[in-house]
Amino acid sequence: MYRYDEYDQANVDARVEEFRDQVARRLSGAMTEDQFKPLRLMNGLYLQLHAYMLRVAVPYGTLDSRQLRMLGHVARKYDRGYGHFTTRQNIQFNWIKLADAPDILAELATVEMHAIQTSGNCIRNISSDQYAGAAADEAVDPRPVAELIRQWSTFHPEFSYLPRKFKIAVIAADEDRAAMRLHDIGIKLVRRDGVIGAEVHAGGGMGRTPMIASKIKEFVPLAQLMGYLEAALRVYNRYGRRDNIYKARIKILLHEIGAEAYAAQVEAEWAAIRDTGIDPPAAEIDRIAAMFAPPPFDTAAPDAVDRSDPDFAVWLDQNVAAHKAPGHAIVTVSLKPVGGIPGDASADQIDLIADLAQRFSHDEARVTHAQNIVLPHVRKADLHTVWSALREAGLAEPNLDLVSDIIACPGLDYCSLANARSIPLAQKIGQRFAGRERELGELKLKISGCINACGHHHAGHIGILGVDRKGTENFQLLLGGSGAEDTSLAKITGPGFDEDGVVDAIERVTDHYLRTRDPGERFLDTYRRIGMQPFKDVIYG
Amino acid sequence: MADPDGNGASGETLLRFRDDEVHDEPAVTLDAFAAQDDATAVRLEAGDDARALLPALDRLRLIEVSFPSFRDGRGYSAAAILREAGYRGELRAAGDVLVDQLASMRRCGFDSFAPEAPIDADTARAALARYPLPYQAAADGVAPVWRRRHG
Numbered sequence: 046m047y048r049y050d051e052y053d054q055a056n057v058d059a060r061v062e063e064f065r066d067q068v069a070r071r072l073s074g075a076m077t078e079d080q081f082k083p084l085r086l087m088n089g090l091y092l093q094l095h096a097y098m099l100r101v102a103v104p105y106g107t108l109d110s111r112q113l114r115m116l117g118h119v120a121r122k123y124d125r126g127y128g129h130f131t132t133r134q135n136i137q138f139n140w141i142k143l144a145d146a147p148d149i150l151a152e153l154a155t156v157e158m159h160a161i162q163t164s165g166n167c168i169r170n171i172s173s174d175q176y177a178g179a180a181a182d183e184a185v186d187p188r189p190v191a192e193l194i195r196q197w198s199t200f201h202p203e204f205s206y207l208p209r210k211f212k213i214a215v216i217a218a219d220e221d222r223a224a225m226r227l228h229d230i231g232i233k234l235v236r237r238d239g240v241i242g243a244e245v246h247a248g249g250g251m252g253r254t255p256m257i258a259s260k261i262k263e264f265v266p267l268a269q270l271m272g273y274l275e276a277a278l279r280v281y282n283r284y285g286r287r288d289n290i291y292k293a294r295i296k297i298l299l300h301e302i303g304a305e306a307y308a309a310q311v312e313a314e315w316a317a318i319r320d321t322g323i324d325p326p327a328a329e330i331d332r333i334a335a336m337f338a339p340p341p342f343d344t345a346a347p348d349a350v351d352r353s354d355p356d357f358a359v360w361l362d363q364n365v366a367a368h369k370a371p372g373h374a375i376v377t378v379s380l381k382p383v384g385g386i387p388g389d390a391s392a393d394q395i396d397l398i399a400d401l402a403q404r405f406s407h408d409e410a411r412v413t414h415a416q417n418i419v420l421p422h423v424r425k426a427d428l429h430t431v432w433s434a435l436r437e438a439g440l441a442e443p444n445l446d447l448v449s450d451i452i453a454c455p456g457l458d459y460c461s462l463a464n465a466r467s468i469p470l471a472q473k474i475g476q477r478f479a480g481r482e483r484e485l486g487e488l489k490l491k492i493s494g495c496i497n498a499c500g501h502h503h504a505g506h507i508g509i510l511g512v513d514r515k516g517t518e519n520f521q522l523l524l525g526g527s528g529a530e531d532t533s534l535a536k537i538t539g540p541g542f543d544e545d546g547v548v549d550a551i552e553r554v555t556d557h558y559l560r561t562r563d564p565g566e567r568f569l570d571t572y573r574r575i576g577m578q579p580f581k582d583v584i585y586g
Numbered sequence: 587m588a589d590p591d592g593n594g595a596s597g598e599t600l601l602r603f604r605d606d607e608v609h610d611e612p613a614v615t616l617d618a619f620a621a622q623d624d625a626t627a628v629r630l631e632a633g634d635d636a637r638a639l640l641p642a643l644d645r646l647r648l649i650e651v652s653f654p655s656f657r658d659g660r661g662y663s664a665a666a667i668l669r670e671a672g673y674r675g676e677l678r679a680a681g682d683v684l685v686d687q688l689a690s691m692r693r694c695g696f697d698s699f700a701p702e703a704p705i706d707a708d709t710a711r712a713a714l715a716r717y718p719l720p721y722q723a724a725a726d727g728v729a730p731v732w733r734r735r736h737g
Contacts, residue, residue, distance in 0.1 A: 052719050052731040059716050066712070067686070083657065084686055166657070196721045196731070202693035203666050203724070206659025282663050321670055322723045325732035332735065 046109055046409060047192050047336045049157045056199065057154045060161055064088050065147035072144065087167060087205070089160030090146055094461050097141040100163040101153060105173035105191040105215070106134030106412040113399035113410060115156045120392040123149050128395065130380060130388040132452060132501055133212070134172050134412040135163055139459050161199060166207045168198035168278070172214045174222045175411040178337060179421040181369040184236045187217040189334040190243070190267065193325070197271045204278050208285035209293035211278070212250070223414060224528035226258040227251055227504055229295045230277060235264065242266045247277060247307065248299030251498035255534045256296040259304035261311065267330060272323040276314035280307065339370075340407035346372025346424045356443075357432050363443040363483070365428065374425050376406075378418040378435055379442040379450065383475040386468050387453040388416030397438045405431050414501075414528075415452055415489075417445070447482035448490050448555070449475040452501050456494030456511065457518070463494035465511025465518040470544055477548050478555075485555055488568045489527075504528035506569045507554065508535040509547060520547035524554065524580055525572045536577060538584055550584045557583045601699040601710060603692070604676055609648040629680075636664035643673045650700070653681035662694045669695035669725035685709050689717060695725030 049057070064084075071081040085091075089100035101116070108116075116136055120128045123145050124138040131137055141149070153159055162169055171191040178186045194213060198204070204211070214225045217234035225231035231246040242264045249258030265273045284302075286292045299307045348371060352358040366375040378398060380388050390398070398418055402410040405427045406420040413419055423431055435441040444450045451474060454460065456467030471492055478485070491505030495512070502508030508523035519541040526535030542550055555568070557580060562571045572580070602608070613629040614622060616638060627648035630636060639646065649668060651661040665677055676698055679691050683701040688710055691699070699705070723730045 050735070052734065055719050056717065056721070063713075063716050080656075080684060080686075166659075199721050200690070200717060201722055202690035202720075203662045204659070205690050206657055206662065206687075208659075279663050279666075283660055287658060287660075318670060325730070326736055328736045329732040 046107060047104075047188075047333065053157070053196075054154075057157070057159045057161070060088070060159060061147060061150045061154050064150055068143060068147050083165055083206075085146075087162060087165040088146070088150065089163035090141070090143075091164060092461070093139065093459050094457075095459070096139065097143055097146065098459070099138045099141045099146060099149060099160060100131070101136050101138070101158060101160050102163045102170045103134050103136060103158075103412050104195050105171055105177070105188050106175055106414075107177075107188060108402075108410045108412065109408045110399040110403035110410075112156045112158055113395055113402065115153060115158065117392040117395035117399065119149055119152065120395065127389055127391045129386075129455065130390065130412050130416050130418070132414050132416060132454075132499065133170055134175075134414055135170055136412070137455075139455070164210075165205075166209050166211075167205050168201065168207075168211045168213065171195050171198070172212070172223055172228070172414060174216045174218060175413040175419045176222060176366065176375055176421065177217070177411075178339060179368050179370075179373075179375050180218055180220075181367060182220055183218040185217050185234055185241050186334075186337050187215045187232075187234055189330065189337050190232070190234060190270070191215045192333050192337075193271065193330060194274065197274065201278075203275075204282060207278070207282055208287045209290065209295075211281070211295065213274075219530060221528070221530040221532070224501070224504060224532075225249075226532045227255075227501075227528055228258065230274070231258050232270075234267075237264055240266055243270050243273075245273065245277070248296040248304060249532075250294050250296045251501060251503045252294065253291060253496040253498070254294075254296065254300075255498065255503040256300065257532050257534065258296075259299060261304060261308035268327060269319060269324055271325065272319045272321075273311070273315050275323050276318060277311045279314055279318075280310045284310075340409075340422055342370040342373060342422070343424055344371070346370075347426055348372050350425050350428060354429070356436075357429055359483070360432055360436075360441055360443040361428065363447070364441075364445045368422070370422075372425055374423050374428060376420040376423050376428070376431060377413070377445045378420060378440050379444055380417050380440070381444055381450050381475070382439050382442050383449055383479045384472050385439075385475070387451050387471050390418075394438050394440060397434065398440070401431055401434060415446075415450060417450070444482050446487045446489060448478045448485050448488040448507075449482050450489070451475065452489075452491040452505070454492065454494050454500035456492075456500075460494065460499075462497055463511065464496075464513035465494045465520065467492045467494040467500055467511060470509065470511075470520065470547070473544065473548050474551065477552060485559070486567055488555070490551075491526075501528060502526070503534050504532075505535055506567075506572070507551060510537075512541065514541065518544065520544065522547055522550050522554075522584070524577060525569065527569060531569075538577070538581055540585070553583045554580050599701065599704045601688075601701070601705060601707075602676075603697045606676075609676060611647070613648060613650045630661075630664055632658050632660045634664070636667045637671075639668065639673075640671050643668070643671060643675075646673065646675050648676045648678065649673065650678045650680050651696070653679055653683055656682045656684050656687055662690065665691070665694040665696050666725055685713050688713050693720065693724040693726045693728070
């Protein structure tokens with residue numbers, strides 16, 4: 046894992062002091078709320094329906110036990126005893142007092158954490174593959190590049206007042222576990238003639254105008270990538286729309302001028318700046334990469350796992366993935382118990398995950414964009430012990446990628462932008478399908494409480510969008526989206542439903558799928574094979 | 587302070603980080619500048635293309651970049667482009683310039699500020715001293731941390 050040196054620490058400490066000063070000026074009235082808002086947002090502090098919400102960055106989703114314990118501590122001391130892991134691999138605390146925020150940031154800084162650029166019209170936390178460094182299918186560990194981009198983008202003087210927020214994902218495997226092409230810039234690291242470089246995609250995103258990113262560059266050598274990104278951001282900063290916040294994301298710029306024209310402008314800008322000393326030297330890339338060297342895996346770890354406990358075997362099949370090192374496995378800790386709040390974890394649960402990460406996963410955990418936690422490096426011989434501890438804490442729901450592994454935004458229970466409540470709907474769906482999840486197979490269900498799409502409904506095999514219809518909550522149903530390497534945008538089925546109605550409609554859809562599927566076919570594949578109409582017929586017919 | 591027509595700086599609220607005399611020729615619009623081959627001061631609106639000035643940088647003494655709202659960040663790129671192209675004259679940020687933006691503006695190459703609302707000098711000094719160890723190379727020439735790490 047990356048460890049701060051004196052420079053990293055100095056920057057984070059300076060941010061704490063700056064924010065303390067800004068909060069003091071706000072509380073004294075020296076600064077207006079209008080002036081304070083973008084400053085607090087750049088520190089991840091939102092004003093929600095009931096309280097301030099603090100979003101803490103988890104760079105590329107990677108955490109160690111010390112950091113997890115700090116998150117548990119913050120949940121206990123400053124919140125109501127829990128935190129909410131987000132689709133951008135961050136964590137949010139929903140009940141924060143403005144006056145406490147500087148102290149929270151100061152505590153986080155002691156474990157190399159911060160809330161820098163977790164909001165605002167700037168480059169946000171860099172997201173990545175939760176299996177990085179553990180997956181067998183990656184060209185290289187993407188996290189050193191994500192860290193390089195984190196540093197380049199932190200307090201970037203030119204890009205702190207972009208037209209709109211800007212999200213970058215970095216992956217390095219063919220299987221896309223980070224929804225790379227639904228980011229403003231998506232980077233896939235590839236190896237070409239022994240050189241690591243980036244295949245660059247731009248203009249993806251969800252929100253009210255979902256778009257899949259276009260490939261704008263086949264290959265940028267890693268040694269030149271920061272210069273290329275600077276060019277890409279500069280073109281956006283100069284020409285992205287600022288007249289309408291709903292048209293200000295880079296995807297609209299690409300849509301209006303065309304991906305080729307955008308790529309050509311980036312190329313021209315890059316030609317002008319690539320030799321101006323933007324890119325750090327190889328020694329810096331090597332310094333960062335060295336900190337992500339694989340942990341000392343137990344080379345004698347046995348491969349065999351005792352599957353005699355049937356509950357354990359189910360979990361093993363569902364929540365445990367293959368690891369590149371023999372005798373090891375990747376464990377997904379489900380934060381989706383049936384009837385629970387997707388992505389929520391109590392302080393005690395966070396502490397337990399910290400203990401397990403420390404004892405059994407080389408002191409590492411990852412946050413996933415599907416709002417679960419991964420223990421990336423577990424010896425197979427330890428799986429039963431880990432499972433037993435997780436089960437006791439309500440963290441061993443064997444539902445990874447199943448219908449109850451729901452992504453949901455905080456919705457109208459917390460969010461001032463929401464039109465509808467996402468959480469109660471997620472709970473109802475979980476309860477409706479309890480016990481039948483595995484029969485339905487892989488089925489990614491995603492709920493957004495408003496058109497801003499924080500719950501990724503466009504990328505759901507089944508997506509749900511909450512809207513306001515004449516003052517009452519109404520839920521539109523969408524089918525056929527994917528945030529994986531087969532990226533696609535879900536399509537709306539037709540008129541919306543009330544809360545119970547949409548659960549019924551989903552069941553009609555899944556019943557039809559069960560009747561229609563070919564052997565081994567996922568819901569998404571059946572949908573792609575037979576199209577929307579048969580599902581419409583069973584829903585509305 | 588600079589008046590809305592950009593007729594140079596006369597008041598106390600101009601924050602300046604240059605040793606030379608304040609240039610007192612009125613800044614003209616980019617259109618007017620294109621038509622006047624002896625103008626030495628120009629004002630860029632947020633949407634103007636800073637690169638249009640590159641052929642004339644040698645004779646320019648003052649470039650004023652307008653910030654109609656502090657949220658409009660186009661002026662940061664304008665400044666960076668002008669400095670990358672070798673412009674050494676005064677580069678002034680004018681308009682909705684707030685103390686919390688000064689440090690980034692300095693990094694992008696601005697060396698004078700004509701804020702609409704006065705900025706307290708002590709607060710400005712503190713803001714500018716806040717981050718001495720930047721991650722990126724930028725127009726201010728301050729060594730990025732990777733250079734400090736590796737020499």
